[in-house]
Amino acid sequence: MVQSRIGKEGFAALCLRLRAKGINNTDLLNAIEQTPRHLFVPSEHVASAWSSRSLPIECGALIEGVDLAAEIISLMKLKSSHRVLEIGTGSGFTAAVMGRLTERVLTVDRYKTLVNLAQERMDKLALRNVIVRQADGSMGLQGEGTFDRILVTAAFSSMPRIYAEQLVSGGMMLAPIVGDDGIARMVKLTKSGSRFERVELFDTPYQPMVPQMAQIL
Template sequence: MRQGMAEKEGFAALVLRLRASGVSSLDVLTAVEQTPRSHFVPPQFAADAYSSRTIPIDCGSFMEGADLAVRLLDALQIRPGHRVLEVGTGSGFTAAVIGRLAERVISIDRYKSLITAAQARMEALSIRNVILRQADGSAGLSGEGTFDRILVTAAFQAVPRFYADQLVAGGSLIVPLMTDSENCIMVRLTKTGSRFEREDLFSAPYLPLVPHTAAYL
C-alpha cells in the first residue's frame, strides 16, 4: 500500500516537472503511469525512481533520470502501429513504456544479464509485444526489416548514417552525438529520401557506444 502511494506521489511530481519543461503528451504520460518505475530500479534506489537522478544498475550501466527518460519518449512521437528499435535496453523501463505506445518493439543490449532481468520485468507486467535480445548495437540491427522509430542510448562520434537503411521513409532516429570528449547532445534525425534532416534536442549524460556483445555479463 505504501509503495503504491509513493509511486503515485512520485509520478505526480514528475508530471509537474515535465509540464514545466513542455512535455504534455497524454499518451506518453499514461503509458509511463501504467509502467511502475519502482519495478525497474534496484531496491536500494526505490525512493529515487521518479527523480531526475541517474540511477546505477548492473554491468556498469545506468538508468536515465525519470525526466530525461520521458522527454526521450515524448520526442520519439510514437504512434499506434509503429515498429520501434531500441539500442540499449538497460533496465527495460523505456522499452516497456514504448511497448504500450507502439505495435512492436525490439530492444537490444550487449549485456546478457540486463536482458534476462528486463525480460522478467516484462513478464511480470504482462507486456508481450517487446522482444529483447543480446546483440551488438554498434551497427543497429540488420535482418529485421525497417522501423518507424529508432532510439539509441549510447553516443556516436558522428551521425551514424547506416541507420538510414533501417528506417522507413519519414521515420526518425533519436541518438546522442558526442560534442566533445565528455559531452553529448540528443539529436533527432528524420529520413527524407536518402538523407537525414537533423534537429538538435537537448544535452544528455550518455557514454560513447561500446561495440560487440559482452562475453561475461
C-alpha cells in the first residue's frame, strides 16, 4: 500500500533526524512507530504527515510537526507508572504516543469536534488508558488528583501556577510561555517539595491559550 510505504519512509527519516539531535530512546521510537501518523492529519495533508512542520487540522487548530512532538515527549522522561495530564488535545497524536508509554493519560480540549475525533482515534487504536475530555484548559482541572507529568500545548502569558500545584513532588510540567517579545518558549518546571525549578528550553509555534469552552465547534 502507498500509505504503508509513506509511513515507513516517513518514520525512517524521522529517526535519522531525531538521532542527529541525540534522541534515540527505543521505547519512544517504538511508541511513535505504533501510532499511525496519517490517522491524525486531514486527508489532504497525509503526504506531509511525517514532516517537521505544523499542519492545519479542524477548528483552526494545528498539529505540531512530528519532530517537535517527539522532542517534547522525550523531554518528559515518561515512565510506565506515570499519570499524565495534557492541556490541548488537538489531533490526539501526542496523547496517543504518551499513552503507549505511561499508565494513564488525561487529555482535554475546549473544542468538542477535536475531542470527538481524538476519541475515535483512541478507540481505533485500542488505547483505553487515554481519556479524552472536553474542558476549558485555562481554568485548571479540579477533582483529578495529582499528576507525574503535565504537558500544555497552548501558550500562557505566565507559568500557570494552578497546574503546577497539581504536580506530585518530583513531577515535571512543560508549557509554552509567551515572553514580552511575543515569542512562545517551551518552559520546563520541576517540582521539588514546595519549590519549583524553572528552565527555558526553546521557541515553539504554539498559539496563545484562549479561555472559555467552545460550545458549538
